[in-house]
Amino acid sequence: MSNTLSYFRQERLPHIWCPGCGHGTVTGALVRAIERLGLDKNKICVVSGIGCSSRAVGYLDFDTLHTAHGRALAFATGIKLARPELKVIVMTGDGDCTAIGGNHFIHAARRNIGITTIVMNNEIYGMTSGQYSPMTPKGMLGTTAPYGNAERSFDLCELAKSSGATFVGRATSYHVPLLIDLIEKALSNNGFSVVEALTQCPTYLGRKNKIGGAVEMLEWIKNQTINAKAAAALPPEKREGKLLIGELHNAPAPEFAGEYGELIHTVQRNFANMKGGLWECASNSD
Amino acid sequence: MPKIVKLMQGNEACTAGALAAGLRFYAGYPITPSTEIAELCAEELPKVGGKFIQMEDEIGSVAAIIGASLAGKKAMTATSGPGFSLMQECIGYASLCEIPIVIVNVQRMGPSTGMPTSPAQADVMQARWGTHGDHPVIVLAPGNVRECFELTLRAFDLSEKYRVPVIVLTDEVIGHMREKVELPDPAEVHPLRRAMPAAPAGYKPYAADPNGGVPLMAPFGEGYRWHCTGLFHDESGAPSNKGEVADRLLRRLMLKIENNVADISDYASEGIEDCELAVVTFGSSAMSSLSVVRRLRKEGVKAGLLRLKTLWPFPEAAVRELAARAKTIYVPEMNLGQLALEVERVVAGRSRVVRIGKVTGELFRPEEIYNAIMGAK
Numbered sequence: 272m273s274n275t276l277s278y279f280r281q282e283r284l285p286h287i288w289c290p291g292c293g294h295g296t297v298t299g300a301l302v303r304a305i306e307r308l309g310l311d312k313n314k315i316c317v318v319s320g321i322g323c324s325s326r327a328v329g330y331l332d333f334d335t336l337h338t339a340h341g342r343a344l345a346f347a348t349g350i351k352l353a354r355p356e357l358k359v360i361v362m363t364g365d366g367d368c369t370a371i372g373g374n375h376f377i378h379a380a381r382r383n384i385g386i387t388t389i390v391m392n393n394e395i396y397g398m399t400s401g402q403y404s405p406m407t408p409k410g411m412l413g414t415t416a417p418y419g420n421a422e423r424s425f426d427l428c429e430l431a432k433s434s435g436a437t438f439v440g441r442a443t444s445y446h447v448p449l450l451i452d453l454i455e456k457a458l459s460n461n462g463f464s465v466v467e468a469l470t471q472c473p474t475y476l477g478r479k480n481k482i483g484g485a486v487e488m489l490e491w492i493k494n495q496t497i498n499a500k501a502a503a504a505l506p507p508e509k510r511e512g513k514l515l516i517g518e519l520h521n522a523p524a525p526e527f528a529g530e531y532g533e534l535i536h537t538v539q540r541n542f543a544n545m546k547g548g549l550w551e552c553a554s555n556s557d
Numbered sequence: 558m559p560k561i562v563k564l565m566q567g568n569e570a571c572t573a574g575a576l577a578a579g580l581r582f583y584a585g586y587p588i589t590p591s592t593e594i595a596e597l598c599a600e601e602l603p604k605v606g607g608k609f610i611q612m613e614d615e616i617g618s619v620a621a622i623i624g625a626s627l628a629g630k631k632a633m634t635a636t637s638g639p640g641f642s643l644m645q646e647c648i649g650y651a652s653l654c655e656i657p658i659v660i661v662n663v664q665r666m667g668p669s670t671g672m673p674t675s676p677a678q679a680d681v682m683q684a685r686w687g688t689h690g691d692h693p694v695i696v697l698a699p700g701n702v703r704e705c706f707e708l709t710l711r712a713f714d715l716s717e718k719y720r721v722p723v724i725v726l727t728d729e730v731i732g733h734m735r736e737k738v739e740l741p742d743p744a745e746v747h748p749l750r751r752a753m754p755a756a757p758a759g760y761k762p763y764a765a766d767p768n769g770g771v772p773l774m775a776p777f778g779e780g781y782r783w784h785c786t787g788l789f790h791d792e793s794g795a796p797s798n799k800g801e802v803a804d805r806l807l808r809r810l811m812l813k814i815e816n817n818v819a820d821i822s823d824y825a826s827e828g829i830e831d832c833e834l835a836v837v838t839f840g841s842s843a844m845s846s847l848s849v850v851r852r853l854r855k856e857g858v859k860a861g862l863l864r865l866k867t868l869w870p871f872p873e874a875a876v877r878e879l880a881a882r883a884k885t886i887y888v889p890e891m892n893l894g895q896l897a898l899e900v901e902r903v904v905a906g907r908s909r910v911v912r913i914g915k916v917t918g919e920l921f922r923p924e925e926i927y928n929a930i931m932g933a934k
Binding site: 280283312313314316318328332333336338342345347348350351353356374375378531542548549550552554555556557 | 569572573574576577578579580581582584597601602603604605606607608610612613614616617618620621622623624625626627628629630632646647650740743744745746747748777778779780781782783784785786787788795796
């Protein structure tokens with residue numbers, strides 16, 4: 272029997288998201304993955320930035336940190352390095368992660384710090400009511416793209432991979448079992464993991480672009496994707512314009528906080544019998 | 558263990574003070590003239606089991622130390638003007654969420670890139686009002702190398718005691734100047750340890766006396782499972798849009814400091830008991846001012862020096878008392894009048910306040926202050 276609700280602060284529900292929003296589906300997928308892995312609630316810390324996605328953490332019954340716009344990964348880096356034994360998860364959105372937080376994202380990936388990052392990509396700034404983001408497809412409408420978005424968008428998974436993330440996957444709020452599987456794998460990877468979850472924003476992206484409501488948007492998202500394994504067997508013209516979903520990259524490598532712990536052991540061994548350093552000031556401060 | 562006697566520079570003494578306070582986490586980004594603090598932390602922290610990380614920018618640095626503090630570590634960063642500007646948003650976050658952190662700002666000439674290797678004291682107002690919104694903050698200003706140790710140590714204690722960000726405001730001269738310093742026997746240093754709340758059951762992270770109380774902070778990872786948000790929040794930590802919740806929280810945050818100005822205020826003085834002429838200043842400008850006051854005394858002028866070691870909250874009582882005696886108060890500072898604004902506000906016309914500003918990126922020579930005083934007398 273599923274115990275999913277016990278991972279929520281039920282007194283904080285209902286959530287603030289619009290009817291039809293996909294963020295709740297992704298939050299549910301995270302909780303289900305945590306439940307499957309049997310992780311200790313007291314050793315999980317979930318960090319977010321600003322935006323619709325980032326409100327997820329307030330509903331979760333862990334140590335949770337709702338930070339400043341774009342900075343979730345930097346706060347999370349401090350937590351993970353300070354206490355490597357904690358399972359640190361970042362919940363972020365396309366604007367939070369790839370625009371204002373883009374630099375922290377590539378550097379967290381470069382370090383391969385043990386943080387699982389779940390990017391709820393609805394291709395729009397929802398909280399501020401529909402401006403285009405770095406993930407909005409070219410040509411689509413937003414309140415700041417009234418004539419169609421003139422900019423190109425990121426491939427976030429390629430960015431994560433090339434920056435050094437050791438696990439990368441993509442799913443959608445339509446492909447929920449896949450999403451749960453990927454989050455489970457991401458949480459199991461000892462390193463920087465990224466799961467991009469395409470989600471529907473019927474209120475802004477859907478309405479502005481006349482895609483329809485939540486159901487039509489899920490259909491629209493589904494039709495953009497193709498499973499990575501299946502795609503490998505297809506000719507290029509059949510893959511044209513499709514987003515790959517599934518496990519896209521899995522290349523374990525030493526995790527940063529653990530490596531730093533090793534460095535400390537080595538330094539402490541070398542300095543065990545030495546005198547006269549500034550560090551002696553710290554001898555009564557533990 | 559005996560006292561530690563060393564020839565050290567201010568930045569080194571800040572690092573030593575932080576280590577004595579229990580620093581176990583440093584995140585920073587290289588910037589002149591503060592970089593030695595990062596370099597020394599990178600070298601020393603692993604020896605005591607602490608962590609150092611060089612972040613991708615100063616925003617990330619302050620965010621990382623807030624995260625580490627939430628995880629139960631004493632955490633610090635150091636920077637200078639441009640980096641300090643970048644940190645402002647998250648300083649507000651730490652103020653609202655009541656996360657203890659220490660930031661050393663080794664001031665240089667600004668605005669903008671300015672003169673990176675030259676001293677200034679022009680971040681007095683930014684240190685107080687740099688982030689948006691009303692907010693509590695404490696700012697300490699060491700006047701010599703030994704005080705870099707003492708006040709950085711004190712910054713951690715105040716930060717833990719009141720759960721506020723504390724800024725240690727030095728400058729390029731204090732940071733790079735070398736002096737012989739006698740540090741206390743480490744066994745005699747007793748840094749404040751963070752008080753833990755009772756058992757997790759029923760823990761309310763922001764439950765405190767509305768009249769300036771300080772709530773108890775649980776470190777992450779210990780089973781308290783609490784929510785920390787930069788939105789206005791109620792006692793349980795839940796975000797709230799209610800006006801009365803915001804009002805109660807913000808007033809409590811301000812009262813934490815306002816009710817404890819006497820505890821936080823710190824200053825040094827010479828000859829202020831009977832002075833007719835006073836110099837009020839801080840940091841490296843106070844070094845130049847001391848010899849001026851002594852020279853004036855020798856020349857028969859009843860001069861006094863009030864050197865502020867706490868800039869914010871502004872030590873109003875000490876300045877007000879001075880205004881009852883001194884006909885004229887001179888305020889030399891390496892800016893065009895920032896501390897002077899506060900002195901003028903508190904003095905409120907009871908004494909004449911004369912600003913002596915210097916923005917050449919050089920330390921005051923004593924005769925410059927002397928001549929300014931003689932010219933204005």
